[in-house]
Amino acid sequence: MVTLNSASEVISLQSVNKRYANEAVLHDVNLSIQSGECIVLVGHNGAGKTSLIKMMLGLTRPTSGVIKVLGHDPAFSAAVAQGLSLGYLPESVAFYEAMTGREVLTFYAQLKGASKVECVKLLDLVGLGDASKRRVGTYSKGMRQRLGLAQAMLGNPQLLFLDEPTTGLDPILRQHFYELIDGLQKEGATSIISSHALQEVETRASRFVILKKGVVVACGTLDELYQQATLPVRVKVTVTPGQASSVAERMGSSVNVTEVNNQSFNLSCDMHEKMPIIRHISNLGDIVQDMQIMPPRLDELYTHFMSGNPS
Amino acid sequence: MKMLWVLAMKEIRDGLRNRWIAAAIILLGSLALALSLLGSAPTGSVKASDLDITVISLSSLSVYLIPLIALMLSFDALVGEFERGTMMLLLTYPVSRWQVIMGKFLGHLSILFMAIFAGYGGAIILMTVFTGGSLEGWQAYVTMMLSSLVLGAVFIALGYLVSVSVKERATAAGTAIGLWLVFVVIYDLILFGALLMDEGQLIGQKLFSILMLISPTDSYRIFNLSMFEGVSDAAGIAGIASEAGMSGTLLISVMSLWVVIPLMLTLFLFQKREL
Structure with missing residues (x-):
C-alpha cells in the first residue's frame, strides 16, 4: 500500500x-x-x-x-x-442484479482486501442494513446509489x-x-x-x-x-430619505447605478473599483445610513464561465 | 491467485444461484443414463462391454452438447458486463484484465467440471452398481469425461473471443450459435462432402487427417473412439487413428491449442478495449 x-x-x-x-x-x-x-x-x-x-x-x-x-x-x-x-463511484452505477446487496459488497470487499465486518458497517452506514439480503435487482435508484457509495468507501x-x-x-x-x-x-x-x-x-x-x-x-x-471572472460587485446604499438621487449622481462615471428610489439605490462596479467607491461613500458622512456589499453569487460565477468568453 | 479465486467463486455462485449447474447436471446425467440403458441392448452376443458402448454413444452426443453448454456459459461473460456497466467498476478494483479473463475462465470451467463429473459420473456409478464394469471400461469412461472437459474449455475460450469482439449481447448470442453450427455440423459436412466429390484425387489420407485434426470437435471424437481398444473395436475403427499418426497426446495438444489461442486473442482484444 x-x-x-x-x-x-x-x-x-x-x-x-x-x-x-x-x-x-x-x-x-x-x-x-x-x-x-x-x-x-x-x-x-x-x-x-x-x-x-x-x-x-x-x-x-x-x-x-x-x-x-x-x-x-x-x-x-x-x-x-x-x-x-482507490474508490470510484460511477455516474450511473451498475451492479450484478441477481446478487443481494451484501453479496455485491462482500465480493468487492474481497477484491480490495477489506473485511466482512467493514461491509456490514458500511451497509448500515448508508442505510441498507435491512435491505442487504434483497437482490440488487429490486433496489430503487437511490438504494443503488447508496450501495455505490458503500463500495467506493471500502478499504x-x-x-x-x-x-x-x-x-x-x-x-x-x-x-x-x-x-x-x-x-x-x-x-x-x-x-x-x-x-x-x-x-x-x-x-x-x-x-x-x-x-x-x-x-x-x-x-x-x-x-x-x-x-478571474471580474464579475461586478454590487453595493446597496441607503441614505437619508429623499437624498438617494442626488447622492447617486455623485458616484462618478466608473459605476453603474440602478434602482434609484427615495431612500436607496444599487450600484455595481468592477472588483478593483470597489475600495475607492467604498471610501468615497464613507466620506459622504452622515447622509449615508447603511451600505451592503454583495459579492457575486456562485451560480453567477458558473453562468459567467459557461456562457461568457473566458479572459 | 487470491483474485482469481474470488472472481472464479463469483461465477460459480452465479451458476448455483440461477440453477445453471443443477440443470446441466440433470441434463447430462439423464442423457448418460438413458444412453447406457439403451446401450446395453444391442451388445447382445458381441464381446463389447456396456461401458464401451456407452463411451461411444455418449462421446458422439457430447460433441454436440458440451460445446453448446460451454458457449451458453461464456458468450455473455464479457459483453454482458460491458453492456450493463459492471465491468467499468470491476476494473477500478485491484484486478488486472488478465485476471478478470482467467478468473471467469476458471469459474466457468469449474461449472462445466461439476456438470460433467456429477452428471456423467453419477450415471456411471449407477451403471456399475447395476451391471458391473471392467477396469478398462472405467478408464475409457473417465478419459471421456476429462476430454469432454477439454472440449468444453475450447468452447468457453471461443465464447469469450466472441464476447469480447462484439458490441451487443444479441450479436454475441447469434455469433455463438453460428460458431457452434460451424464447428459441430458444417465443418464436417463440407469436409465429407468434399471427400465424396473429390473421390480421392486431391484429398489424400494425409490431408484428410490434418483437416480432421485441426477441428477440435473431430479431435475429440477420434480421441474417444481410438484411445481404448475395447471402444475402438466396438466402434469399428480399430487402428485407424494410429495408422493416421494421431496419438492421444497429439489430439489433446491440438485441443489445448484451441483453448490457449482464443484465450490469448481475447486477452489481447480486452487489453485494447476502452470502457
Whole structure:
C-alpha cells in the first residue's frame, strides 16, 4: 500500500486530448492535483467530466498527452500498478442484479482486501442494513446509489473518484455522505468529485475545475475564480430619505447605478473599483445610513464561465 | 491467485444461484443414463462391454452438447458486463484484465467440471452398481469425461473471443450459435462432402487427417473412439487413428491449442478495449 505524503503531486495531466471518432471530448487539459485536495469538476452534461475521470482511472486512454497517477501511467491497470487504495463511484452505477446487496459488497470487499465486518458497517452506514439480503435487482435508484457509495468507501480509500455522487440521495443522506467524505479528507484522502450541485460542494472544494465542451475554462479556488471572472460587485446604499438621487449622481462615471428610489439605490462596479467607491461613500458622512456589499453569487460565477468568453 | 479465486467463486455462485449447474447436471446425467440403458441392448452376443458402448454413444452426443453448454456459459461473460456497466467498476478494483479473463475462465470451467463429473459420473456409478464394469471400461469412461472437459474449455475460450469482439449481447448470442453450427455440423459436412466429390484425387489420407485434426470437435471424437481398444473395436475403427499418426497426446495438444489461442486473442482484444 502506497501512502501519500502531504502536499505531493497525486495526479498530473499534461496537454491531454481525447477524441472519440471525430469528436473531441477533451482538449488540451493541464491539471496538477496535490494530495489532500478536493477537486470539484463542474460543467454541463457532455462537457468531458466523466471522460476525464475515466482517464485518471485508466479505463480509457488519452488520444495524446500524458497522465500520471502517483508518477505512473494509469492506463489499464490503475489500481494494480499503484497498489493504491482507490474508490470510484460511477455516474450511473451498475451492479450484478441477481446478487443481494451484501453479496455485491462482500465480493468487492474481497477484491480490495477489506473485511466482512467493514461491509456490514458500511451497509448500515448508508442505510441498507435491512435491505442487504434483497437482490440488487429490486433496489430503487437511490438504494443503488447508496450501495455505490458503500463500495467506493471500502478499504478506506486514499483516492476517491465520485461522479455525480449525490444524485438520487435524499437531503439527510446527502449530509451523511459529505460527512463521510470529510472524514476521509481529514485522514488525508484526495478526492475528485464531479457535480452539478454547486452549493453543496462550495465549502468543501479546495479547487474547482470548470469544463466547457472539453476545455478547461477556469481552474482555481473560489476566490481565484471570482478574480478571474471580474464579475461586478454590487453595493446597496441607503441614505437619508429623499437624498438617494442626488447622492447617486455623485458616484462618478466608473459605476453603474440602478434602482434609484427615495431612500436607496444599487450600484455595481468592477472588483478593483470597489475600495475607492467604498471610501468615497464613507466620506459622504452622515447622509449615508447603511451600505451592503454583495459579492457575486456562485451560480453567477458558473453562468459567467459557461456562457461568457473566458479572459 | 487470491483474485482469481474470488472472481472464479463469483461465477460459480452465479451458476448455483440461477440453477445453471443443477440443470446441466440433470441434463447430462439423464442423457448418460438413458444412453447406457439403451446401450446395453444391442451388445447382445458381441464381446463389447456396456461401458464401451456407452463411451461411444455418449462421446458422439457430447460433441454436440458440451460445446453448446460451454458457449451458453461464456458468450455473455464479457459483453454482458460491458453492456450493463459492471465491468467499468470491476476494473477500478485491484484486478488486472488478465485476471478478470482467467478468473471467469476458471469459474466457468469449474461449472462445466461439476456438470460433467456429477452428471456423467453419477450415471456411471449407477451403471456399475447395476451391471458391473471392467477396469478398462472405467478408464475409457473417465478419459471421456476429462476430454469432454477439454472440449468444453475450447468452447468457453471461443465464447469469450466472441464476447469480447462484439458490441451487443444479441450479436454475441447469434455469433455463438453460428460458431457452434460451424464447428459441430458444417465443418464436417463440407469436409465429407468434399471427400465424396473429390473421390480421392486431391484429398489424400494425409490431408484428410490434418483437416480432421485441426477441428477440435473431430479431435475429440477420434480421441474417444481410438484411445481404448475395447471402444475402438466396438466402434469399428480399430487402428485407424494410429495408422493416421494421431496419438492421444497429439489430439489433446491440438485441443489445448484451441483453448490457449482464443484465450490469448481475447486477452489481447480486452487489453485494447476502452470502457
